[in-house]
Amino acid sequence: MRVEIWADIVCPFCYIGKNNFRRFLEELPEGETLEIINRSYELDPYASRTESPNSVASLAEKYGFSLEEAKARMRGVEEMAGKAGLPMNIFATRGANTHDAHRLVHLAEKTGKDEALLDALFRGHFVEGLNLNDHEVLLALWKEAGLEEKEAREALASETMTEAVEADLLRAQELGIRGVPYFLFDGKAEVSGAQPTEVFHRVYETLTKNPTEK
Secondary structure, X not given: OEEEEEEOOOOHHHXXXXXXXXXXXXXXXXXOOOEEEEEEOOOOOOOOOOOOOEHHHHHHHHHOOOHHHHHHHHHHHHHHHXXXXXXXXXXXXXXXXXXXXXXXXXXXXXXXXXXXXXXXXXXXXXXXXXOOOOHHHHHHHHHHOOOOHHHHHHHHOOOOOHXXXXXXXXXXXXXXXXXXXXXXXXXXXXXXXXXXHHHHHHHXXXXXXXXXXX
């Protein structure tokens, strides 16, 4: 069975949802495996590639909230992550354009390290509050994932993997995806949002019992 996952690196629900999906994979019976394909999604493709403001301040400015109201609205997400067993320091997160990060994820896929890189990117953003607009930060996270720096540095200086990212975004439009994370099982069944493991199990069991159903 093939599962395609559209997610964005600065999306807290993607961070939580992918963690829940990983737990679902760990709970599968021994010997059962799925083909996982990570797809790119950009929540704000027009986000600045140079400015990286604190996310609390940005939320307050965008909607006219006070800083305290913005924190209150974000606190629930941090609590949600805690219940999922994930560290999160959401008040330290910084805005970023994720296009270059997605290009690196596609590059890492060539050596089967895309999941490791995504882990590093999520941790860098949601736990360490790193600036993902900074190419040196991206390179450091790339190396954290066990990858050689040279290829990534060359990619960041060019348009390498831009077509792959754009293809994912186009496919998301065709599917009518309006929010992430979005999980597509064998092109037949979808799961949207940071759902608990039980939801993934239900979809998986339905498809394995009725593989021709859509």
